[in-house]
Amino acid sequence: MLYIARWKAALILLVCVLGVIFSVPNMLSEEQRSKLPAWMQNTFNLGLELQGGSHLQLEVDMKSVMKDYSENLLDEIRTTLRAEKIGYTSLTLAQDRKGVTFMLRDPSQVSVAKKALRKTTNELNSDFDSSGRVTISLTEEAIEKVQAKALEKSIEVIRRRVDESGTKEPLIQRQGTDRIILQLPGVDNPAEVKRLIGRTAKMEFRLVDHDAGTIQVDASGRPQGGVPLGSEILPETGHRGQDGYVVVKKQVAITGDRLIDAQFEFREAQPGVSISFDAVGAKKFAEITANNVNRQFAIILDGRVISHPNIKAPLLDGHAIISGGFAPKEAQELALLLRAGALPAALNVIEERTVGPSLGADSIQDGQRATLFAFLFVAVFMILNYSLFGAFADIALALNLILLFAALSLLGATLTLPGIAGIALTIGMAVDANVLIYERIKEELRHNMKPVMAIEAGYRKALMTILDSNITTLIGAAVLFEFGSGPIRGFAVTLALGIIISLFTALSLTRLIVIFWARRQRNLTSLPI
CATH class of the missing domain: 3.30.1360.200 (Gyrase A; domain 2)
Structure with missing residues (x-):
C-alpha cells in the first residue's frame, strides 16, 4: 500500500515553496530587490565571463623578496655576533643577494662563531674556512620556502585590499611560483584597484x-x-x-x-x-x-x-595619529592599506584584459538557450517513454532547477560559464533516478505485480542503485572542488548541488506526486508508464 506520512508530505511541499521564494529575487532588478525583506534579497553572483570585468596577471618581485630576507639575515647575524662579542669585518650581502659573507677578526673564533650562529643558520648552508671567512647562503629548499611564503602573503593582502574596496566575489589564485591571477567581475576600469594593490604599503x-x-x-x-x-x-x-x-x-x-x-x-x-x-x-x-x-x-x-x-x-597607550596634509580620500586610502597590511614585495602587472558586459550578456544568453534546450529535449524524451509518469518527472525537473537557483542564492555562490554547463548536465542527470525507478516499476509489472505494489517495489528496489551512482558522481565533484580553481570550482558546486537536489526530487517529490495521483484513481489496474 502506498503511504507517506503527512508531516513528510508537508515538509516536501515546504521545501518546494521556499525554493520558489528564494529563487525569485534573481529575476528582479536591484531596485525591486531592495523593497523585499532582507532575508529575501540573496542572489547568486555572476562570474567574470558572464558579468564582464577585468582580468589581471600579477608577478611578485622575488628578487626584492630575497634581498629583504638576506638583509634581515644580515641584521640578525650582526646582532648575534655583537651579543657574543665576536669581532668581524666586511659583513655584506652575497653577490647573488641570497646570503651573507663576513670575515672574523680572529680566525681562532670559528668554533665560537659556529655555535653562536647555529640557531640563525639552522636551515642554511654555512661555510667557515680556516682564514676566518664565513659564507652563509640559502639552500634551494629555503629559497622555495621564502618565496612560497611571500606569494601566500601577497595573495592574502590582495584579498583584504580588494574586499575593502567593495569589489564583490573577486577570484584570486596563485599561478606557478611567483604569479597571481586576479579577476574582478563587474569592474570595467581596473585602474583604481590596480593602484590599490600595486602599492607595497610598507610602513x-x-x-x-x-x-x-x-x-x-x-x-x-x-x-x-x-x-x-x-x-x-x-x-x-x-x-x-x-x-x-x-x-x-x-x-x-x-x-x-x-x-x-x-x-x-x-x-x-x-x-x-x-x-x-x-x-x-x-x-x-x-x-x-x-x-x-x-x-x-x-x-x-x-x-x-x-x-x-x-x-x-x-605615548603610552599604543595609539597615534598620522597627519601630513592628506586629502580626505588619500587618508581613507592610507587607512585601508594599513589595515590590509603590507605586501612583501612589489607587484608587476604582466597581463591585463577586460571582458565587456556585452560579451558577458552573450554568454548568458547562450547558457540560457543551452539550458532551455536541454530541459525541453529531456522533458519530451520522458513523456514519450514514460507517458504520464514522464510528465511527473518533468514537474520534478522544473522544481529541481528552481531549488538549484535557490541554493546558489542562499550560498551567495558565483555562477560561471562552466557552472552553466554543470546546470545543463544536471538536467540530464536529474531524471536518471526517475528512469531507474520507472524501469524497475515496468519490470515488476511484467511479473504481473499489481500496479500499487509495483510502484512501491520500484522505489524501494531502485534506491540503492540510485544512491551508489549519485555518490560516485558526488565524489568526483568533491575532487574537482578541492583541486580545481575558479570556473572549475563553479562547475563542481553546481554539479554537486544538482545531484543532491535531484535525489530529493526523484525520491521524495515524484513519489509524493505519484501517491497523490494513485489515491485519486479507482480500480487502478494499469499504469500510464
Whole structure:
C-alpha cells in the first residue's frame, strides 16, 4: 500500500515553496530587490565571463623578496655576533643577494662563531674556512620556502585590499611560483584597484637624525653631501608633491606589522589616520617616545617620509595619529592599506584584459538557450517513454532547477560559464533516478505485480542503485572542488548541488506526486508508464 506520512508530505511541499521564494529575487532588478525583506534579497553572483570585468596577471618581485630576507639575515647575524662579542669585518650581502659573507677578526673564533650562529643558520648552508671567512647562503629548499611564503602573503593582502574596496566575489589564485591571477567581475576600469594593490604599503617608524646638517640639493633637485654613519637620506613626500629630504636612522624602531587597526578620522578639522599597535608594538612605541621626547619621529611609507612629528610627550597607550596634509580620500586610502597590511614585495602587472558586459550578456544568453534546450529535449524524451509518469518527472525537473537557483542564492555562490554547463548536465542527470525507478516499476509489472505494489517495489528496489551512482558522481565533484580553481570550482558546486537536489526530487517529490495521483484513481489496474 502506498503511504507517506503527512508531516513528510508537508515538509516536501515546504521545501518546494521556499525554493520558489528564494529563487525569485534573481529575476528582479536591484531596485525591486531592495523593497523585499532582507532575508529575501540573496542572489547568486555572476562570474567574470558572464558579468564582464577585468582580468589581471600579477608577478611578485622575488628578487626584492630575497634581498629583504638576506638583509634581515644580515641584521640578525650582526646582532648575534655583537651579543657574543665576536669581532668581524666586511659583513655584506652575497653577490647573488641570497646570503651573507663576513670575515672574523680572529680566525681562532670559528668554533665560537659556529655555535653562536647555529640557531640563525639552522636551515642554511654555512661555510667557515680556516682564514676566518664565513659564507652563509640559502639552500634551494629555503629559497622555495621564502618565496612560497611571500606569494601566500601577497595573495592574502590582495584579498583584504580588494574586499575593502567593495569589489564583490573577486577570484584570486596563485599561478606557478611567483604569479597571481586576479579577476574582478563587474569592474570595467581596473585602474583604481590596480593602484590599490600595486602599492607595497610598507610602513616603518624611525628616528630623525638631528646630528645631520641641512640637506643641500643640486639644480636637478637631488640631495648632495654625506650623512652620518647609520643614517640615510629619504625623500619627504607630501601627497601634493615632493617637499624635500629628511635624514633618518637606518635602524627601524617599529614596523607596520605591529599595527592592529587604522581608521580615517578628522582631528582639528584636518583629515588623518588613527593607528593602534598590538601589545608588543605599543610597548616599543611607549619606550621610544619616552626616551626621545622633543625629538622627531619619522613615519615612512614605501621608502618615503610622509610625516615626521615632534614627540612632545611619551605615548603610552599604543595609539597615534598620522597627519601630513592628506586629502580626505588619500587618508581613507592610507587607512585601508594599513589595515590590509603590507605586501612583501612589489607587484608587476604582466597581463591585463577586460571582458565587456556585452560579451558577458552573450554568454548568458547562450547558457540560457543551452539550458532551455536541454530541459525541453529531456522533458519530451520522458513523456514519450514514460507517458504520464514522464510528465511527473518533468514537474520534478522544473522544481529541481528552481531549488538549484535557490541554493546558489542562499550560498551567495558565483555562477560561471562552466557552472552553466554543470546546470545543463544536471538536467540530464536529474531524471536518471526517475528512469531507474520507472524501469524497475515496468519490470515488476511484467511479473504481473499489481500496479500499487509495483510502484512501491520500484522505489524501494531502485534506491540503492540510485544512491551508489549519485555518490560516485558526488565524489568526483568533491575532487574537482578541492583541486580545481575558479570556473572549475563553479562547475563542481553546481554539479554537486544538482545531484543532491535531484535525489530529493526523484525520491521524495515524484513519489509524493505519484501517491497523490494513485489515491485519486479507482480500480487502478494499469499504469500510464
